[in-house]
Amino acid sequence: MNQVIVQSSLPVTLIGGGALGVDDLETALALAPALIAADGGAGAALAAGYMPEAVFGDFDSLARVDLDRIPSDRLFPIREQMSTDFDKTLRSVSAPVMLAVGFLGARVDHQLAAFNVLVRYPERPCILLGASEVVFHAPPSLTLDLAPGAVVSLFPMRAVTGRSQGLDWPIDGLEMSPDGRIGTSNRATTGVVRIETDGPGLLVIVPRDALAAVTRALAPDAVPPAPAPGPRRVRA
Missing domain, CATH: 2.60.120.320 (Thiamin pyrophosphokinase, thiamin-binding domain)
Incomplete structure (x- = not known):
């Protein structure tokens, strides 16, 4: 099922529970100010001082203490086990483009799974941000x-x-x-x-320093000309 649960007119930052560089989240948020999380990525967002606007997944990687901090109307559990949390999130969100952090690095099988999802949802433009490169599915x-x-x-x-x-x-x-x-x-x-x-x-x-150019290329009318209000900071 590919039901859209969240719609955004702005680019969206998606945070996952994988390897996260020191400035990955802030780099993405500067271009994509709305923040959503895939399962355990919500814990990483909270640890960085951000409250995600929505969280998707089966919640098997999200600590109870973090789950209890997130308002219930921002939680969207998808319990089936036949897809990854990245898959669950990408198919549930409609946005001009998503910038995804916490999906590259660490385990190779997780990276391959993320590439698989990019190809299966070409109608959901998404850029994976890595330590030195960005990866995305080519539009026509x-x-x-x-x-x-x-x-x-x-x-x-x-x-x-x-x-x-x-x-x-x-x-x-x-x-x-x-x-x-x-x-x-x-x-x-x-x-x-x-x-x-x-x-x-x-x-x-392409190289990581091309992130802004890639974002503009995939969503030329949606990148804010000036910093837009970002996600709400939370107390540590």
Whole structure:
């Protein structure tokens, strides 16, 4: 079931319970001021001094002491065990774009599961923020302003074809697939990169300092021109 529970006209920051860098949350909130959490990510949000506006998941990773601090009308339990908490959250929230922290790093199987979810919900634009890179699913048409020479890795999660401009190695005429040709360690040439795909399934991996450019590319009308009111701070 893909029922939308929360709708936001602003970009949303999603915090998970995985590895979290020192400034990951603040970096995301500067661009996406509404804060939601996937299960144990709510505990990380509270520890950082933020009260999430909504929490999704089966709550098996959320400590009781943290659960009791969150108002009941912000809790949205989804008890089935056939999907991850990232899956449960992504399918339940409609926003121009989500910036997800606490999903990369640490366990490889969790990272692969997150990539799987990105591909299965192409209608839910989401950027995974890592220590040095950001990862997102390529929309049908993408234009990115990048520094010349920036690494642009393209990793297919299913067979996919497309076209590109502004890359050292164009993808025109290539069929990429997880067990065939991939596109890691490509590079931006002039700084403006354009990618078109003929179907879903292509992940794009670019340097972390391109986060703002990626956010604007995926949600050009939704990024606030000035800092918007952020989530409410809570007492420690």
